[in-house]
Amino acid sequence: MANNRGRRRRFGAVRQLPSGRYQARYPGPDGVMRPAPFTFDTTADADDWLAEKQTEIRRGEWRDPEAGAVSFRAYADKWVEERELAPLTRDLYRYLLDKHLFPFAESDLDEITAPRVREWRADRLRATGAKTMTAKAYRLLKAIMETAVDDELIARNPCRIKGAGKEKAAERRIATVAQVDALAEAVGMRWRLMVYLGAYGPLRPEELAGLRRRDVDLDHLRIRVRLAEPERMNGRRVQGDTKSEAGTRTVVLPEFLRRELRWHLESFAEPGRDGLVFVGEKGAPFRRSTFGRRWRKAREIVGMPEGFRFYDLRHTGHTLSTRSGATLKDTMVRAGQSSEKAALIYQHSDEERQEEVAAGLDVTVRKARAAAAQKAPDKSSGTNLARGE
Numbered sequence: 001m002a003n004n005r006g007r008r009r010r011f012g013a014v015r016q017l018p019s020g021r022y023q024a025r026y027p028g029p030d031g032v033m034r035p036a037p038f039t040f041d042t043t044a045d046a047d048d049w050l051a052e053k054q055t056e057i058r059r060g061e062w063r064d065p066e067a068g069a070v071s072f073r074a075y076a077d078k079w080v081e082e083r084e085l086a087p088l089t090r091d092l093y094r095y096l097l098d099k100h101l102f103p104f105a106e107s108d109l110d111e112i113t114a115p116r117v118r119e120w121r122a123d124r125l126r127a128t129g130a131k132t133m134t135a136k137a138y139r140l141l142k143a144i145m146e147t148a149v150d151d152e153l154i155a156r157n158p159c160r161i162k163g164a165g166k167e168k169a170a171e172r173r174i175a176t177v178a179q180v181d182a183l184a185e186a187v188g189m190r191w192r193l194m195v196y197l198g199a200y201g202p203l204r205p206e207e208l209a210g211l212r213r214r215d216v217d218l219d220h221l222r223i224r225v226r227l228a229e230p231e232r233m234n235g236r237r238v239q240g241d242t243k244s245e246a247g248t249r250t251v252v253l254p255e256f257l258r259r260e261l262r263w264h265l266e267s268f269a270e271p272g273r274d275g276l277v278f279v280g281e282k283g284a285p286f287r288r289s290t291f292g293r294r295w296r297k298a299r300e301i302v303g304m305p306e307g308f309r310f311y312d313l314r315h316t317g318h319t320l321s322t323r324s325g326a327t328l329k330d331t332m333v334r335a336g337q338s339s340e341k342a343a344l345i346y347q348h349s350d351e352e353r354q355e356e357v358a359a360g361l362d363v364t365v366r367k368a369r370a371a372a373a374q375k376a377p378d379k380s381s382g383t384n385l386a387r388g389e
Contacts, residue, residue, distance in 0.1 A: 012050040014043050022046045026053050029062065037065065063155055070153055072112060072144075073097070073105040079144050093140055100124060100137035109148050114158045117141070121164060132167050139165040173308050174316045175199070177368035186298035191291065193257075193264040194278055197223070198310060200361060201251050202317030202334070204228065205310060209285065211277040213269055218262055221253040221358070231288045251334060252354040254362035324360030331357075 012026035013033075021039040024046040028034055036053075040046040056062040080093050097105075103120055104112055117138075124134045142159035149157050175183070180199045184192040197203045203211075203225065210229035217223070226248060253261070270276045270283075280286045295310050321331050334357060 011054045014046040014050070016043075024050050026050055028064065029057055034065065063152060069108045069110065070148075071105075072107050072109055075109060075148065075153075076101070076144050079147060092136070096133070096137045096140050100133060101141055104141070109145070109154050112145065112158050114160055117158050118161060121161060135165050135167045173305065173312050174319050175304070175308070175313065177320070177365050178372045179302060179304065180313070180316060181369070182302040183298050183304070186301040187294050188298075190268050190281065191278075191294060193260050194291075195310075195313065196257055196260055197253075198313035199316045200254055200257060200320070200365070202314040203251065204314070205288075206231075208278055212273065213265065213271075213275045213277060214273040216261065216265065216277065218258070218265065221255065221258055221261070223251045223253065225249050225251060229285070249333065250354075252358040254358045254365065256362050256365060320364055321357055321361055324357065324364045326357045326360065330354070 012024055014022050014024050016022055017039065019039075021041065022043050022045070023039050024036040025033050026036075036046070036049055040049065053062070076097055080090060080097075085093070103123075104116075121134060121138060124137070125131065128134070138159065138161070142157065142165060145154065145157045145159055148154050180195065184195040187195055194208055197208060198205070201223065203223070206228035207225050209231070210227045211223070211225075215224045215226060265277070268279065270279055276285060278286055280290060291310075299306070299308060317334075318331050321334060326334070334354065
């Protein structure tokens with residue numbers, strides 16, 4: 001068939017419609033004839049469009065226009081299932097999809113454009129004010145859409161807002177030694193050791209949940225952190241590895257915790273080598289919600305701000321360890337943190353050094369307690385386990 005320029009068309013076909021406009025059709029790499037998504041005023045316009053489409057195919061830039069007609073929610077669900085995610089991470093992604101990315105649920109992948117993403121983010125921030133969760137949701141959306149690009153379902157990732165996935169962490173609060181003692185006292189006898197290990201271990205909540213008697217060496221004041229048992233959103237505990245490879249570690253405790261540790265093992269821990277160190281009043285593994293209520297009440301009694309979380313006790317431990325002479329590597333080993341920074345590769349913290357850190361921490365806390373006692377003498381009578389003397 002010749003076109004109106006007197007040249008024979010070698011790619012595609014053009015026909016005039018009853019309306020007088022022209023329709024262009026072309027064969028894709030798979031041999032299937034596909035129509036242009038719109039009609040043209042003239043055959044010349046149709047020819048130009050076909051030439052551009054032929055160039056895309058030759059350069060390998062052509063994409064099936066129907067490829068992006070895939071439900072975002074179906075694709076996102078498959079995306080989550082195909083990845084080896086920790087249970088809590090999987091829960092978080094499901095929560096973000098349900099509670100924050102739901103406006104895209106009924107859309108096809110190719111319908112999610114950069115303007116829609118910007119509008120969605122602005123609406124989320126206005127509606128919830130949750131900058132942290134919005135940033136998490138944006139990162140998840142961007143990761144899913146990037147995979148869609150790799151799968152050649154869309155040509156370009158629509159998530160292109162600079163800095164939208166960054167979380168600005170609030171300055172971590174730290175407690176004084178006196179405040180840690182007060183929190184331990186207010187939270188109750190069953191849970192006071194948890195407060196001390198959270199601060200002076202410093203152990204993560206999920207590490208405390210997984211702690212067994214066999215992990216505790218009372219004679220040498222050591223705790224072996226081998227696993228973690230985080231609580232999922234459905235309330236079930238799941239046993240797994242520590243947060244990172246560095247999380248599997250031996251923690252040397254300061255001497256002032258010896259009496260606290262012994263007393264707790266005798267009074268509250270489950271019997272047997274595999275017995276849990278921390279259990280609830282009814283003998284079952286403690287629940288995050290139950291302990292959370294006690295923690296909030298203790299925080300109120302002590303007069304700590306609402307923003308002070310149990311996890312912030314770790315920051316307190318970091319700070320006190322540093323003040324007692326620990327190096328950055330020492331505190332990283334103690335807290336079970338890992339880093340790829342080249343400068344840290346050349347630093348070393350062995351068990352002997354950890355004993356020195358624990359001893360320094362012991363001195364630091366005892367001095368702080370002595371100073372506090374001089375300013376406000378303890379009028380209470382009886383044994384005070386917090387003093388450890």
